[in-house]
Amino acid sequence: MNPSNERPHLLVVATGMRLFREYILRSVAPQYRIHMFLHAEPTWEKEYIEAWTVLETTLDAEALVAAARKLDAEQPIDGVLCWDEARILQTAHVAEALGLPGGDVAMINRCRDKHLTRTALAAQGVPQPESVLVDTVDEALVTADKLGYPVILKPRALAASLGVVKVNSAEELSANWAFAHDTTVPEAPHYDVKVLVEEFADGYEISIDAAVFQGQVTPFCLARKEIGYPPYAEEIGHFVDAADPLLADEHLFQVLADAHAAIEFTDGVTHTEIMMTADGPKVIEINARIGGDMIPYLGLQATGADPGLAAAAVATGRSPELVPDRTMVGGVRFFYVDENDTVLDSVAFEEADLPATIDQLVPLMEAGQTTSPPPEGTLWGRIAYATVVATSTDDCRAGLDAAEKALRWSGKVKEPEEPTS
Numbered sequence: 001m002n003p004s005n006e007r008p009h010l011l012v013v014a015t016g017m018r019l020f021r022e023y024i025l026r027s028v029a030p031q032y033r034i035h036m037f038l039h040a041e042p043t044w045e046k047e048y049i050e051a052w053t054v055l056e057t058t059l060d061a062e063a064l065v066a067a068a069r070k071l072d073a074e075q076p077i078d079g080v081l082c083w084d085e086a087r088i089l090q091t092a093h094v095a096e097a098l099g100l101p102g103g104d105v106a107m108i109n110r111c112r113d114k115h116l117t118r119t120a121l122a123a124q125g126v127p128q129p130e131s132v133l134v135d136t137v138d139e140a141l142v143t144a145d146k147l148g149y150p151v152i153l154k155p156r157a158l159a160a161s162l163g164v165v166k167v168n169s170a171e172e173l174s175a176n177w178a179f180a181h182d183t184t185v186p187e188a189p190h191y192d193v194k195v196l197v198e199e200f201a202d203g204y205e206i207s208i209d210a211a212v213f214q215g216q217v218t219p220f221c222l223a224r225k226e227i228g229y230p231p232y233a234e235e236i237g238h239f240v241d242a243a244d245p246l247l248a249d250e251h252l253f254q255v256l257a258d259a260h261a262a263i264e265f266t267d268g269v270t271h272t273e274i275m276m277t278a279d280g281p282k283v284i285e286i287n288a289r290i291g292g293d294m295i296p297y298l299g300l301q302a303t304g305a306d307p308g309l310a311a312a313a314v315a316t317g318r319s320p321e322l323v324p325d326r327t328m329v330g331g332v333r334f335f336y337v338d339e340n341d342t343v344l345d346s347v348a349f350e351e352a353d354l355p356a357t358i359d360q361l362v363p364l365m366e367a368g369q370t371t372s373p374p375p376e377g378t379l380w381g382r383i384a385y386a387t388v389v390a391t392s393t394d395d396c397r398a399g400l401d402a403a404e405k406a407l408r409w410s411g412k413v414k415e416p417e418e419p420t421s
Contacts, residue, residue: 008078008316011068012036013091014058016084018044019362023297024083024290025049027308032316035071037064059086061093068094079316083269083290088112092288101267101317110263111270111288114156114196117263121283124262127255128283129199129275137177141170143197152198153180164233165375166200172231179232179375203277205284206246207238208256209291209299211310211320215266217257220310220322221291221299222246225273226333229374237333237400240298241393242324246276255281269311271295293379294387298330301359301389330359330389331396334382335407340372344411347383354406357390357399361406370414383409 010032015021022044028034029048036045036052045052053067071077080100082091089112095103102108110116118131132143133156144151144167153176155163163180167173180195209221222244226237246252256272263286271291273284290296296307304325313320337344349361365371365383372381384407388399 007031007033008312008318009033009035009075010312010316011071011077011080011094012049013064013080013082013087013094014038014084015045019364020292020294021083023300024308024311027300027306028312031309032312035075035077037067059090061090064090064094065097068098072098079312081311081315083292083311085112085287085289085292088289101315104264104266107263107265108268108288111265111286114154114285117286118196120263121259124258126259126262126283127280129201131196131198134195134197137174137181140173140177140195140197144170144173147197147199150200152196152200153177154196154198155180156194156196166231166233168231176231201275201277201282201284203275203282205273205275207271207273207291207295209269209271209296209307210256210260211269211314211322212260212265212267213314213319215261217260217270218310218320218322219253219256220305220307220320221296221303223291223295223298232375234374234378235293235334237331238293238295238298239329239331239393239396240295240302241329242303242327249281252276252281255283259283259286267314267317269307269314293334294332294385298332298387301387302326302328302330328389328391329393329396330387331393331400332385332387333400333404334379335384335386335404335409336373336377336381337371337383337409337411338373339413340376341370341414342372342411343370343414344368344383344409346411347407347409349384349386349403350406350408355399355402357388357395358403359387359389361386361403 012034025048034049036049037058039058042052080091080095082088089108092105092108110120115133121128134140150166150168153165165176167176205225207223208219210217210219223238223240228234228236269290271287275282275284290311305322310320310322345367347363347365363384386403388396390396
């Protein structure tokens, strides 16, 4: 362990997109010496990191462990941190090999594998939708009849609502089976049995980011999710209110604590999605990483409690300091094109006469790129996002509406290719 007067040495595995993750490194860098494992030479990351190692891939657990052991022998590592869903399991192997917090591969896998999550929660009676793992569309149809329509089809291995669809009948289930079964992302794990058929939980969905230190769960960001493109569950936006009345809901936070106890989650940061139903909160899933979609950033802007520092603290075996210093509302909204296979000519915001509540206006695509709206496009189909910080949810929503009106994009639908003989 490093002397107390020296900044802890933190190994970070990969970064994710700059436009979505830079704020974490910006917070962590002043208080930690960051060494990063990447698959290519760093660019923008150099401003925040002390050193780095370029590996052929950051998806190979054995290669990560070997590189980490070498680094640890030269400069002892105090903690390992990752916020990329595709690499959190491999990072757990590194922490386990070095005897560091979060080094419990089975614990992380109980989050990564949605079926294992469901099994662990069910064993402890944590409220959740009933869920059955199925292998074929015929099994799905039988299960749906038993559960009763509507039901949710959900991939076992994904996150961010990818591949999730609500179906109201056997016909809709059959028509959407391939969407749930075949939707994947680069680097996602493969399971022979891929799909969960789940009871439909009617209500509104929230997420809670929490720092977990030696089994103690400390929530630091509660977001209300905005869903679009039904029957699909595309996450089109989120709101974080520092004064959200749900923050005083003792039953909600008992369910959160019980869920973490059920999956035996002891150290790390989690992003838990919960459906607030007429029967109370029901756990949808638990992710073993800080939330995406700029949600923790909104929490930082709304409350002042820093998610990056909380994640780094628990990764290095220290109690997180989460002290809010403001009471604001943060919101994000994501934007899409109208038609499939749209080739973009331009994406920009007209920034004149926008309200002062506007925080960020961020184009995500450039001229020449091809994109589609959900369900074809999913989160990789987004062309831009906006964030707003205001004193009320109404003002926050008004700011996002203004940003949407200020978005200027142009493009044309790609001509279908002529069949070859």
